[in-house]
Amino acid sequence: MDQPVPERPLVYRHRLITRIWHWINAVTVFVMLMSGLMIFNAHPRLYWGHYGANLDRAWLSIGATPDQGILSIGDLDIPTTGLLGRWTDSNGTIQTRAFPGWATIPSYYSLSAGRRWHLSFAWVLVIGGLFYWLASFLNRHVQKDLLPKRAELSPRHIWHDIKDHARLRFPTGEAALRYNILQKLAYLGVLFVLLPLIVLTGLTMSPAMDAAWPWLVDLFGGRQSARSIHFIAAMLIALFIVVHLLMVMLAGPFNEVRSMITGRYRLPKARRP
Amino acid sequence: MITRRKLVGGLGATAGGLLVTGCDKLNETPDFRETLRLGEALTYRAQRLITDRGALAREFRPDQRSPVFRANGTRMPIGDAYAAHAAANFADWRLQVDGLVARPRAFSMAQLHSMPRRHQITRHDCVEGWSAIGKWTGVPLKLLLDLAGVRQSARYAVFHCADDYGPMNYYESIDLIDALHPQTILAWALNDRPLPIPNGAPLRLRVERMLGYKHAKYVERIELVDSLARFGKGKGGYWEDSNDYEWYAGI
Numbered sequence: 185m186d187q188p189v190p191e192r193p194l195v196y197r198h199r200l201i202t203r204i205w206h207w208i209n210a211v212t213v214f215v216m217l218m219s220g221l222m223i224f225n226a227h228p229r230l231y232w233g234h235y236g237a238n239l240d241r242a243w244l245s246i247g248a249t250p251d252q253g254i255l256s257i258g259d260l261d262i263p264t265t266g267l268l269g270r271w272t273d274s275n276g277t278i279q280t281r282a283f284p285g286w287a288t289i290p291s292y293y294s295l296s297a298g299r300r301w302h303l304s305f306a307w308v309l310v311i312g313g314l315f316y317w318l319a320s321f322l323n324r325h326v327q328k329d330l331l332p333k334r335a336e337l338s339p340r341h342i343w344h345d346i347k348d349h350a351r352l353r354f355p356t357g358e359a360a361l362r363y364n365i366l367q368k369l370a371y372l373g374v375l376f377v378l379l380p381l382i383v384l385t386g387l388t389m390s391p392a393m394d395a396a397w398p399w400l401v402d403l404f405g406g407r408q409s410a411r412s413i414h415f416i417a418a419m420l421i422a423l424f425i426v427v428h429l430l431m432v433m434l435a436g437p438f439n440e441v442r443s444m445i446t447g448r449y450r451l452p453k454a455r456r457p
Numbered sequence: 458m459i460t461r462r463k464l465v466g467g468l469g470a471t472a473g474g475l476l477v478t479g480c481d482k483l484n485e486t487p488d489f490r491e492t493l494r495l496g497e498a499l500t501y502r503a504q505r506l507i508t509d510r511g512a513l514a515r516e517f518r519p520d521q522r523s524p525v526f527r528a529n530g531t532r533m534p535i536g537d538a539y540a541a542h543a544a545a546n547f548a549d550w551r552l553q554v555d556g557l558v559a560r561p562r563a564f565s566m567a568q569l570h571s572m573p574r575r576h577q578i579t580r581h582d583c584v585e586g587w588s589a590i591g592k593w594t595g596v597p598l599k600l601l602l603d604l605a606g607v608r609q610s611a612r613y614a615v616f617h618c619a620d621d622y623g624p625m626n627y628y629e630s631i632d633l634i635d636a637l638h639p640q641t642i643l644a645w646a647l648n649d650r651p652l653p654i655p656n657g658a659p660l661r662l663r664v665e666r667m668l669g670y671k672h673a674k675y676v677e678r679i680e681l682v683d684s685l686a687r688f689g690k691g692k693g694g695y696w697e698d699s700n701d702y703e704w705y706a707g708i
Contacts, residue, residue: 234517391707
């Protein structure tokens with residue numbers, strides 16, 4: 185039988201385990217970020233080293249003057265009224281907490297509730313992540329799909345890919361089935377750098393874990409350093425999500441979301457030379 | 458006109474709004490809160506399982522201490538009784554040890570000062586996120602419990618405090634693994650000076666593998682019990698009862 189291959193076939197692209205993990209994380213990571221911002225609001229100052237409290241020097245802080253919200257990083261003061269440090273809640277009341285209600289869980293100030301969400305969903309994140317790691321090595325997803333080939337790592341190739349992204353020239357045809365080098369680096373970075381980093385720095389903030397595993401404190405140079413790195417890693421994950429959602433929007437949200445639900449992806453029409 | 462950008466932005470904002478109000482609603486649902494509590498139970502058991510029960514918290518060098526040790530919570534207990542004790546330099550303060558013990562005891566400050574002492578320079582971690590390092594001197598809790606003779610049926614040590622929080626005085630509780638830990642002391646000095654009032658004079662608990670709110674200040678009585686149900690709302694501590702903080706504060 186010699187049927188013509190449709191120009192834009194629907195192909196199997198995402199394994200079931202990838203899809204399940206993706207949607208569990210879509211919920212979990214948002215809960216972790218938003219409850220984490222609530223916990224940050226209890227003490228919106230970050231330090232380096234073992235100790236750090238109100239009278240010690242913070243490298244980052246979010247505060248308020250009588251009429252302004254201010255984000256301070258080092259010696260730099262950035263006015264952030266309306267967004268950070270001083271904002272109006274849904275009842276029209278001015279609040280001087282660091283992150284606004286729409287960005288936190290719960291939306292009103294409750295450190296204990298934020299902690300309960302954060303420390304419970306952390307289990308989902310860790311167990312899901314470990315399971316996905318294991319499965320993705322066993323089914324060779326990491327080795328086959330995510331690890332860059334030697335040629336892809338040449339500066340020329342990476343630069344070419346950056347230019348293509350900047351021009352919103354996405355891969356088409358067969359090439360769209362494979363991750364490009366920027367995607368590979370982004371996914372590997374989240375999977376094997378940011379996620380382990382955020383879990384380990386999270387554990388380093390636990391006084392019981394620090395006693396049991398003192399290498400945690402040594403690894404990050406102190407509990408307050410771990411707290412700072414935890415926050416930076418969280419912001420990088422938030423940045424990843426923003427870029428990820430933007431790319432989904434630009435690449436065709438229907439096709440992309442379908443492929444993450446059913447696994448099937450319609451190949452973009454190959455560009456004619 | 459509805460542009461695609463507006464539509465996407467609007468959908469995003471709506472989804473975000475639903476997410477936030479949805480989370481608030483969930484947070485106020487008793488069943489959901491009970492589900493979240495499973496996380497605390499899991500953390501408690503997992504940490505007890507995978508960590509060495511006798512593992513020591515890090516002890517620091519004198520030069521690694523915080524320049525200023527921050528005080529938090531009660532800074533000056535209200536009431537004439539405490540004021541009188543403070544005026545007398547706590548000379549008549551008594552520490553009662555009772556409950557499920559063979560020999561209930563009361564210790565004077567002079568007795569406590571003359572007992573074997575432990576010095577430790579440790580990091581204090583507040584649930585809010587800040588840390589301070591200070592040097593504590595005090596009597597190991599195990600010493601006091603051994604003198605009183607803890608009964609087999611005891612499971613928790615409850616610390617009754619002199620600071621009044623309106624409906625009740627501050628109290629806290631820990632399990633016997635933490636109570637008998639070598640670094641668990643009743644401290645009477647901070648940075649080689651008599652314990653300041655904002656830090657819990659004349660006696661405060663140091664339970665080094667726990668967050669700050671477990672370190673009861675102004676301790677006047679230690680009661681050994683088999684259940685926490687009859688104290689406050691039964692959750693084992695003032696903040697646990699009033700604000701739903703975790704009883705297990707190792708993380």
